[in-house]
Every structure is written in C-alpha cells, then in structure tokens.
Amino acid sequence: MEENPFREGLTRRRTPEPCTIVLFGASGDLTQRKLLPALYNLAGEGLLPPKIGIIGFARRPKSDEQFRSEMAQAIQKHARRFEEGEPLWEEFSDSIVYHSASFEDAAGYASLAKKIEELERRLGLPPNRLFYLATAPEHFATIVRNLDAAGLVSDSRSGGAGWSRVVIEKPFGRDLESARALNRELYEALDERQIFRIDHYLGKETVQNLLALRFANGIFEPLWNQKYVEHVQITVAEDIGVEGRGGYYDQAGVLRDMVQNHMLQVLSLVGMEPPAALEADAIRDEKVKVLRAVRRIRPREVDQSVVRGQYAEGSILGHAVPGYRQEEGVPADSRTETFVALLLHVENWRWAGVPFLLRSGKRLPKRASEVCIQFKKPPLHLFGDEAAGSVSPNALVINVQPDEGISLRFGAKVPGPDIELRPVKMDFRYGTSFGMPSPEAYERLLLDAMAGDSTLFTRRDEVEAAWTIVTDILEGWKQSNAEPYPYAAGTWGPEEAEKLVSGVEGTWRRL
Amino acid sequence: MTEAAEPQREDFLAGVPIAVDPAAIDHELSRLWKPSSASEGGETHVTRACLANVIFDALDEGSRRRMEKVLPALGKRMPSRTIILLSDDAPPKKSDAGVLRASITAVCHLVSPGVPPVCCEQITLAAPPQRADLIPGAVAPLLVPDVPVCFAAARDGGEHVLDLLDEILDKVVFDSRDLPLDALRRPLAVLNQKNPCAVDDLAWRETVEWRRIICEVFDNPNARAFLPELVEVEVGHQAGGASRAGLLAGWVASRSGRELKIVLRETRETGPAPGEILWARLSTGPGGRGPSLVVRRTDRNRVLRIEYHGERACILPRLIPIREEGDAELLGGAFERTTHQGVLRASLEAACKLTPTAR
Numbered sequence: 001m002e003e004n005p006f007r008e009g010l011t012r013r014r015t016p017e018p019c020t021i022v023l024f025g026a027s028g029d030l031t032q033r034k035l036l037p038a039l040y041n042l043a044g045e046g047l048l049p050p051k052i053g054i055i056g057f058a059r060r061p062k063s064d065e066q067f068r069s070e071m072a073q074a075i076q077k078h079a080r081r082f083e084e085g086e087p088l089w090e091e092f093s094d095s096i097v098y099h100s101a102s103f104e105d106a107a108g109y110a111s112l113a114k115k116i117e118e119l120e121r122r123l124g125l126p127p128n129r130l131f132y133l134a135t136a137p138e139h140f141a142t143i144v145r146n147l148d149a150a151g152l153v154s155d156s157r158s159g160g161a162g163w164s165r166v167v168i169e170k171p172f173g174r175d176l177e178s179a180r181a182l183n184r185e186l187y188e189a190l191d192e193r194q195i196f197r198i199d200h201y202l203g204k205e206t207v208q209n210l211l212a213l214r215f216a217n218g219i220f221e222p223l224w225n226q227k228y229v230e231h232v233q234i235t236v237a238e239d240i241g242v243e244g245r246g247g248y249y250d251q252a253g254v255l256r257d258m259v260q261n262h263m264l265q266v267l268s269l270v271g272m273e274p275p276a277a278l279e280a281d282a283i284r285d286e287k288v289k290v291l292r293a294v295r296r297i298r299p300r301e302v303d304q305s306v307v308r309g310q311y312a313e314g315s316i317l318g319h320a321v322p323g324y325r326q327e328e329g330v331p332a333d334s335r336t337e338t339f340v341a342l343l344l345h346v347e348n349w350r351w352a353g354v355p356f357l358l359r360s361g362k363r364l365p366k367r368a369s370e371v372c373i374q375f376k377k378p379p380l381h382l383f384g385d386e387a388a389g390s391v392s393p394n395a396l397v398i399n400v401q402p403d404e405g406i407s408l409r410f411g412a413k414v415p416g417p418d419i420e421l422r423p424v425k426m427d428f429r430y431g432t433s434f435g436m437p438s439p440e441a442y443e444r445l446l447l448d449a450m451a452g453d454s455t456l457f458t459r460r461d462e463v464e465a466a467w468t469i470v471t472d473i474l475e476g477w478k479q480s481n482a483e484p485y486p487y488a489a490g491t492w493g494p495e496e497a498e499k500l501v502s503g504v505e506g507t508w509r510r511l
Numbered sequence: 512m513t514e515a516a517e518p519q520r521e522d523f524l525a526g527v528p529i530a531v532d533p534a535a536i537d538h539e540l541s542r543l544w545k546p547s548s549a550s551e552g553g554e555t556h557v558t559r560a561c562l563a564n565v566i567f568d569a570l571d572e573g574s575r576r577r578m579e580k581v582l583p584a585l586g587k588r589m590p591s592r593t594i595i596l597l598s599d600d601a602p603p604k605k606s607d608a609g610v611l612r613a614s615i616t617a618v619c620h621l622v623s624p625g626v627p628p629v630c631c632e633q634i635t636l637a638a639p640p641q642r643a644d645l646i647p648g649a650v651a652p653l654l655v656p657d658v659p660v661c662f663a664a665a666r667d668g669g670e671h672v673l674d675l676l677d678e679i680l681d682k683v684v685f686d687s688r689d690l691p692l693d694a695l696r697r698p699l700a701v702l703n704q705k706n707p708c709a710v711d712d713l714a715w716r717e718t719v720e721w722r723r724i725i726c727e728v729f730d731n732p733n734a735r736a737f738l739p740e741l742v743e744v745e746v747g748h749q750a751g752g753a754s755r756a757g758l759l760a761g762w763v764a765s766r767s768g769r770e771l772k773i774v775l776r777e778t779r780e781t782g783p784a785p786g787e788i789l790w791a792r793l794s795t796g797p798g799g800r801g802p803s804l805v806v807r808r809t810d811r812n813r814v815l816r817i818e819y820h821g822e823r824a825c826i827l828p829r830l831i832p833i834r835e836e837g838d839a840e841l842l843g844g845a846f847e848r849t850t851h852q853g854v855l856r857a858s859l860e861a862a863c864k865l866t867p868t869a870r
Contacts, residue, residue, distance in 0.1 A: 004729045005768060006763075009853070009854035010726050010851075050827040087814055088830060403623070403626065432560045432590065
C-alpha cells in the first residue's frame with residue numbers, strides 16, 4: 001500500500017494503538033494525582049488512541065460507578081481541563097472500570113482476564129494491554145508472576161495477538177542484589193521489550209533537552225570533555241520534608257530515593273557519547289557505558305567521596321520546621337540520610353580527571369534542580385591576576401526545575417578606562433521563549449509506553465549499573481556505623497560536604 | 512539616566528507610548544531599558560526578550576483593530592520587537608523631515624511570581640498614506656539581527672507595503688479567515704514570486720486540526736483502500752467567508768491525487784464564528800452517496816467527531832477535542848512554525864479554482 005498522501009507537511013503526532021491500561025494501586029496517590037489526570041490530559045489533546053480501556057485494580061471493594069466518581073474528582077483537581085458532562089469525559093469515563101482483588105490472589109487475576117476481555121469486546125479493542133504497577137515495590141514480582149499465570153502477559157512473539165507491557169514504578173530494588181533478583185523474576189514472565197522501568201525525571205522537557213542541547217548544536221559538543229570542563233555539579237534540592245511518608249522514607253533515604261535513579265540518569269545523559277541513532281537502544285547503550293565507567297567507591301573509601309546528612313530542626317521561609325527524627329513515622333534514633341553529596345569520577349577518554357559532584361537533600365533552602373558544567377579557566381591571565389580573580393569560570397547551567405532553562409556565565413569588561421572584569425549571564429528560559437506550558441512528565445511517559453518506545457525508560461543493565469555504584473556506598477555506610485552529619489533545615493546541608501569540593505575550582509553552587 | 516527620566520521609564524514599562532524622533536528610536540530604547548542606579552535590582556528590574564521582529568501592517572482601520580486586539584497576548588506568546596505601521600492623517604509636509612511619526616513602549620508580562628517580568632518593545636511608525644515609500648528605510652535599521660522578520664499582512668489589500676518590504680521579510684502571514692475565496696489569491700501570489708519568503712495564512716492554520724484528523728485516519732494502511740474510490744469532497748462552513756472551507760477541500764483534492772468534485776456548502780448555525788468549518792465529507796459516490804468519511808464539529812463546537820458510513824471496520828469512530836486557540840496564539844504559531852510551502856501552494860491553487868459557495 002502506498003504511503004499516506006495526506007501526511008506530507010503535517011508533523012506526526014504519535015497516536016498509539018488502541019489498548020487497555022490496567023492500573024495496579026488504583027486507590028493510591030500516584031494514580032489519582034498523576035496517572036489518571038495525565039491520561040485525561042492526553043485525551044484532551046487528542047493524543048490517545050480512538051478507543052482505550054482503563055481498569056483500576058486495588059484491594060478495596062468498590063463499584064465501577066464509585067471508582068469513576070473518585071477519578072472524576074481527581075481529574076477535576078489535577079488535570080489541565082475538566083468539565084462535568086462534556087462528551088470527552090462521558091466517553092473517557094465510559095472506558096473506566098474497577099476490579100477489586102488482592103495482589104496475591106491468583107483467582108483475582110483470572111477474573112481480571114475476564115474483565116479485560118469483556119471490556120475489549122464492548123469497546124472493540126484489540127488485545128493490547130499495558131499493566132501499570134503503581135504499587136509498593138514489594139508487590140512488583142507477585143503481580144507479574146500472577147499476570148503470567150493468568151496468561152495476561154504473553155507477547156505477540158509467543159504467538160498471541162496484540163501486545164502486553166508492564167510499567168514498573170521506582171524504587172526498582174533496594175540494592176544491587178534485590179534489583180538483580182527482581183529483574184530475574186520479571187524475566188521469568190517478560191522479555192526486556194515488555195518491561196518499562198519508569199523514572200519520571202526522564203519525562204521532563206529539560207532533561208530531554210539535554211540531548212538536543214548537546215547533539216543538535218555545534219558549539220557545545222567540542223567543549224564537552226576533560227580538556228575544557230573543570231567539573232560538573234548536579235543538584236536536586238527539595239525544600240519539603242518527608243510529608244507524612246516518614247515510614248517509607250526511613251527505609252529508603254535520599255541515596256536510594258534520588259541518586260540511584262534520577263541523578264545517575266541525568267549524569268549518564270550529561271556524560272554519554274553521541275548515540276548512533278535517536279533510538280531507544282542506541283541511546284541506552286551509550287548511557288550505560290557512562291554508568292559503568294564511574295569509578296567504584298570501595299566501602300572503606302566512602303568517607304572520602306560521600307557525605308551524608310540528616311536535617312535537624314530549623315526554619316524555611318520564616319516557618320519553623322521539625323528535625324527529621326521528630327517527623328511522624330521516623331524512629332528517634334534513625335540514621336537514614338536526608339542529604340547526600342558525592343564526588344564521582346567517570347573514567348573514560350572523555351571525562352578522565354573531571355570531578356562529577358552530585359548533591360541532593362530534603363529541607364534545603366529551596367526546591368531547585370540543575371546541572372552545571374563548569375569550564376576551565378583560560379590558560380593565561382592576560383588581564384592580570386586581579387582582573388582574572390574577579391571573574392568566575394565559565395559555567396553552563398541547565399535548570400531542570402522550577403525555572404526551566406539554560407544559562408551561560410562568562411566574564412565581560414566593566415565599562416571604563418580601567419581593565420575590570422565582571423561575570424555576566426546569558427539566559428534562555430522556557431517560560432520566556434515558549435509561550436506554552438511543558439507537558440507533564442507522566443503524559444509523555446505514558447504515551448511512550450503505549451507506543452512501545454522505551455527510550456525514556458531505564459533498561460536492565462542501566463538499573464544494575466546504577467545500583468552497583470550505590471550499593472558500594474550503602475555497604476560502606478553499613479561498615480563504618482557512623483551517624484549522618486546533622487544540618488539545620490533551611491541550609492544547604494552539612495558543612496562536611498565542603499571537603500568534597502576542596503579539589504575543584506570554586507565551591508558548591510548557591511542556587 | 513537622569514532622575515527626571517525615571518518617571519518616563521516607568522511610563523514606558525507600564526505600556527504608555529512615548530513619542531520619539533524616528534531617527535532616535537534605538538537610542539531612546541537603550542535609554543529607557545537601562546535601569547537607573549536607583550531602580551537597579553529594585554522593583555523595575557525586568558527581563559528583555561526578543562524572539563523575532565514582527566511587523567504589523569495596520570495602515571487600514573480593520574487591520575489596526577485586529578492588531579490592537581492581538582498585541583498584548585502576542586507579547587506573552589512570543590516576545591518580539593514589534594513594529595506597527597499606521598496611517599497618519601496629519602496634513603502633508605513639504606519636506607521628508609518630520610513626515611514619519613514614532614512612539615515606543617514596552618509590553619510586559621509576569622511569567623511566574625517572584626521573577627522579573629518579561630518585556631519586549633513595541634515601536635509605532637505612522638506615515639501619511641501618500642508617503643508609504645518612507646517605510647522600508649525606517650523599518651530596516653530597526654530590525655534586530657539574528658532573529659526572523661515576520662510580517663502580519665493587512666487584512667485586505669496592502670500589497671504595496673508588502674512589495675516595499677519583501678526584501679527584508681522571512682515570513683508573511685495573511686489572515687483570510689472570514690474573507691471570500693478570492694482572498695486566497697494574495698498568499699498564492701507571494702508564493703509564486705521568483706524568490707518568495709515563507710508564507711502562511713491563519714485560515715490555513717485553522718484547518719490544521721481537520722487536516723490532521725483526516726490524515727490520521729489514513730495512517731492505517733487498510734483505510735487507504737478507501738482513497739482510490741473517492742469521488743467527492745464536501746466542506747460545510749458557516750456563512751461569512753469560504754476561505755477555510757476552500758483550503759481544506761483544496762488540500763483533500765490536491766493530496767488525494769485524484770480529480771475530485773469539490774462542493775463548498777454555506778450554512779448559518781448559532782454559535783460558530785463567521786467562515787468556520789462545520790463538517791467535511793469525503794464520499795465515494797456523488798452527492799454524498801456511497802461509503803463516506805465524515806468529520807463534524809459537535810458539542811457546542813468543542814469536539815470534532817469522526818464517523819465512517821460504510822463497511823470498513825478499520826475506521827473507528829472517534830472524538831477529538833478542538834484545541835481552542837486565540838488570535839494571538841494562532842498568529843504566534845504561524846510566525847513560529849514551519850509550514851510546508853508545497854502543500855500550502857497546491858491547496859491554495861485548488862481553492863482558487865473553486866466557484867463561489869453553494870448554499
């Protein structure tokens with residue numbers, strides 16, 4: 001059949017094939033705040049397939065009507081648009097049903113299979129199924145095993161019609177061993193093409209723009225290496241505390257919660273070589289090489305390269321806030337880190353000798369995430385030591401949130417008869433240059449999962465390479481038995497973090 | 512800056528036009544943008560942004576009214592150096608000196624709380640109707656380098672200004688939305704010039720959702736079997752201008768590669784704006800008979816509904832919400848986005864051959 005004659009001149013809007021989405025953990029916060037609103041936003045943009053089925057799966061018994069009504073409220077609160085009675089909602093809600101069962105109960109999956117088939121018949125859907133595991137991590141393997149036993153995750157390659165995919169939320173394991181075990185469990189039922197390990201950071205426009213910045217422009221890439229870069233700083237700062245999730249957080253800590261996934265993903269995008277093609281595996285091949293090139297921090301060396309902290313009471317924006325150990329659900333003698341700073345080295349041709357400084361924490365002065373590429377100083381102080389001293393090294397800063405954009409700092413001469421230099425900044429801001437809001441990360445990622453595009457999802461080897469880095473650190477902490485350094489809420493972490501920047505030009509950035 | 516000049520800067524940032532000598536526009540802009548020592552870092556600190564040069568031909572009354580409606584939101588959608596060309600009805604002068612009158616002001620908006628407002632500048636040039644020849648020489652030095660030069664053509668007429676400026680333009684945008692089919696000859700004429708700049712038309716941009724939906728139906732290879740049987744395309748539109756309907760029908764006909772019968776049907780419904788497309792029917796038989804694909808505006812004009820009347824199960828019924836774009840968003844999109852010139856030209860040519868609308 002010839003190509004579509006109407007296609008020329010129109011950008012291809014990826015509309016996935018019709019499918020059924022089963023949301024495990026349908027009563028949970030993620031489903032209500034992010035997933036359903038994201039699906040409705042996509043429907044509002046005309047980006048969903050012509051027909052779609054949605055099944056909420058959770059333990060609590062409730063009727064389809066009850067579930068729809070809860071979802072209507074959640075969508076009204078969190079989606080970009082919603083109007084009761086609008087045909088879009090009428091059609092969308094008609095596709096939503098609820099299934100009550102326990103994650104462990106095999107019979108619940110047999111009845112789920114029937115419900116899916118019923119819905120597919122009623123809506124005229126092909127047997128394409130997306131299972132979204134928005135549950136606590138301990139249920140991941142059980143759910144996949146039960147889906148397999150009920151014949152729900154067989155793929156077209158094994159002779160079945162349609163496709164089935166499983167989206168898995170973070171955290172993916174607690175350490176290298178558990179991540180490997182989970183991967184092994186998943187591989188019993190699924191192949192890698194069916195597994196979508198989500199990291200919502202990769203759905204953010206600014207993070208995706210890292211690839212565009214580096215590989216769609218000619219001026220940055222020639223400088224993007226050890227010859228010109230002095231060091232790289234990646235910061236993910238939160239001003240909030242544990243927000244009632246003390247019980248969960250105390251089992252995780254910031255290293256598992258932020259560094260293993262979001263920050264190492266960003267590091268791999270900053271450090272990767274140009275991919276052979278803009279395709280999922282080509283990009284992920286390059287990312288994993290970076291993670292594998294990170295010099296391992298042996299447990300006995302952890303104190304030289306990693307500083308962990310825990311917030312004590314303090315104040316943020318004039319409000320007094322409690323210390324971590326006073327938070328609900330947190331043991332009074334907790335050693336869980338709420339702040340971590342790391343000094344990493346990527347040992348490859350491009351990055352040899354360039355420190356990568358990573359920092360993340362809770363109850364820091366503000367919510368801000370950025371990547372800063374700090375360049376080396378010029379080889380000669382042509383303008384004299386005094387003038388040169390007043391100019392900070394060039395820095396390219398990629399603001400991930402909240403004020404998304406890119407800025408470049410450089411030195412300029414202060415007007416006047418004397419040679420005086422001052423740092424100035426060139427700024428690009430998404431909000432200034434594009435008069436339209438960026439889509440939510442979950443919208444992009446859900447659409448990609450439905451379309452089978454795994455570029456922005458992490459592959460098995462990436463997850464395991466990231467856990468290898470992190471598990472060494474966890475092991476070191478376990479062996480040292482030291483307490484995390486306290487820092488007052490509303491500050492940039494413990495003073496001890498300064499020792500990590502002693503060998504670089506400058507200090508931790510004040511955001 | 513002197514202390515006396517500070518109130519003038521506040522007026523400028525507040526959107527009050529400041530009369531200036533046309534020869535000193537850039538100088539005055541530099542002066543007014545520069546924060547005084549008193550205001551530096553203070554409340555009047557702003558971010559100055561410029562993504563394009565946008566020239567508005569507002570020499571006639573209709574274009575001026577449209578421009579006034581669209582400008583504030585366009586400054587937010589696409590902060591640019593805007594140059595507005597107005598007609599000056601003051602009595603003619605003997606020499607060229609002082610013939611052009613100019614004013615400047617800023618357009619500012621707040622992107623988010625706590626950060627300086629984003630501002631761009633607006634320059635107004637008023638020329639007597641008989642001295643439009645002075646415009647190119649006044650506009651050229653005002654253009655910001657390294658960003659595109661976009662021209663919002665007069666609603667109707669204004670070809671002489673376009674001819675005068677065409678050397679410096681990167682893109683011309685027409686607005687034929689509520690005009691008769693004949694208006695489409697203007698963009699076609701620019702496209703048919705020897706070295707044309709890029710062309711777009713808001714009437715064409717408003718057909719995007721319709722074109723996309725029709726196109727997506729035929730992304731399915733099974734649905735493409737319908738195309739060789741196609742004999743007629745009918746587009747219904749609200750009274751008050753057939754250009755959008757003509758462009759959509761012209762697009763279907765030119766892309767299908769077949770000699771199709773084109774019918775434009777004018778109607779009067781409550782709600783739709785003048786000239787809006789109401790439905791499109793692609794039929795395999797004359798007079799809408801035989802299997803047909805229908806895209807129809809429904810639910811108080813907020814949704815496009817796709818229906819297929821025939822036996823092909825591969826074309827599924829579907830609802831697509833219409834993205835509501837204001838004039839500024841539409842115009843910003845036309846300035847900013849790439850339009851496939853070959854597809855537009857073929858659609859314009861097909862539309863320009865059409866006879867007036869059937870009722």
